[in-house]
Amino acid sequence: MxxxxxxxxxxxxxxxxxxxxxxxxxxxxxxxxxxxxxxxxxxxxxxxxxxxxxxxxxxxxxxxxxxxxxxxxxxxxxxxxxxxxxxxxxxxxxxxxxxxxxxxxxxxxxxxxxxxxxxxxxxxxxxxxxxxxxxxxxxxxxxxxxxxxxxxxxxxxxxxxxxxxxxxxxxxPQRLNASGFSDLLGKYTALADWKIARAVTGEYLCDRVCALEYDALRIVCAQPEAIRAGGAEACEQLMYALLLSGLAMQMVGNSRPASGAEHHMSHLWEMEAINGRVDYYHGEKVSVGLVLASGVYHRAAEEIRKGAFTLREGMDIETALLEKSFPDKAMLAEILDENDPNPLAGVTPDAIRRALPDILRAVDEIPSPQELTDLLTRAGAVKSLAEIGLPDAMLAPAARLSPYVRARLTFMRLLKLFDFARDIYSL
Ligand SMILES: [Zn+2]
Ligand SMILES: [Zn+2]
Structure with missing residues (x-):
């Protein structure tokens, strides 16, 4: 090829x-x-x-x-x-x-x-x-x-x-190629995050790069069982899709097309600040982050559709929460540095309200947690916190803290401005 x-x-x-x-x-x-x-x-x-x-x-x-x-x-x-x-x-x-x-x-x-x-x-x-x-x-x-x-x-x-x-x-080993499948599936939330950021802040986005990532997603989603079985042709297609995604990143010069809330959760767990060792493959952590993020995003979309919510007028960094969660001084300093400037600075309730139709459209393009779990199961990939040794109660802290690991506006970060966000995490 x-x-x-x-x-x-x-x-x-x-x-x-x-x-x-x-x-x-x-x-x-x-x-x-x-x-x-x-x-x-x-x-x-x-x-x-x-x-x-x-x-x-x-x-x-x-x-x-x-x-x-x-x-x-x-x-x-x-x-x-x-x-x-x-x-x-x-x-x-x-x-x-x-x-x-x-x-x-x-x-x-x-x-x-x-x-x-x-x-x-x-x-x-x-x-x-x-x-x-x-x-x-x-x-x-x-x-x-x-x-x-x-x-x-x-x-x-x-x-x-x-x-x-x-x-x-x-x-x-099957586990490695399953991780590749998961890393690629993570583009669903990554692309939604990129589109939402564009809708709210006017951030640069390239439709051709997005289309490339969707091509890659279509290729792997068409053959999860064959990837699980380790067939040469299916693995070659998976590698092709992964290389396409890598080229998409090269085209824009950063990981925006390929990394959003799902990767931020994975990065948070790798820092081992609020959890112990998570010695699992990159794609396995992304897999779990993806299913969790999809759940939060779809529930948030439901709340938005109900229409009964209020928006905060901007929000500072949650310094007290960060100090408590990252007791290591050097790590805390890195996090604070990463969040200066605050990606939510300048995001107004008006800008969010204007972007709501685009936000809902972007979330609709993400498969539901059930659909993702089904695809991941068919590919032999992991999908739950328990499978990477983390407790179920990890959802709320991961949803609150993970947006701070990167200076990148995601829907997870934006949700901090919606009054219903906390209820969603703690479900
Ligand atoms: Zn990745
Ligand atoms: Zn372009």
Missing amino acids: KLDLSEFAKPCACGREHAISVKEIILEAGALRRIPALLEQYGYRQPVVLCDENTLEAAGRAVRGLLPESGLIVLNPENLHANEHGVTMAEEGLAACPAPDVLLAVGSGTVHDITRYIAHKRGLPFVSVPTAASVDGFVSTVAAMTWHGCKKTFPAVAPSLVVADTDVFSRA
């Missing part, structure tokens, strides 16, 4: 000329075998392969066999995360290798984020070799890292090449 990247980078009705920094994406069975010729074609002579012990078996060894002169860094997968420890381990490995002119990330999300971060820091290009269709961030321009306990996105480089071998990622 060839992705024609010139299709993405062309002048657009939104007024922007979208830039795509990936030069080539190879998505097919046996793609690994093309790596030596590709590196040669792009003038890369001294590659270093970065993987962990699992992805070494899945593809790293095969890549190394094709590039016998390359450096090799194998990270210990135990407790491996995209954080300062992961980066230090990789840097130590790199110090023992001959100076590279390109890095190859052979792995899933974590290996990619670590490689992407180091590549950016050292001004090196990197090649993405995904070993599972587990996230949509392979072609992302930012690295999602947990830095000293706080979830942050860092500017980083997008891969210059993607070599996605169907023979490799279709054999990934």
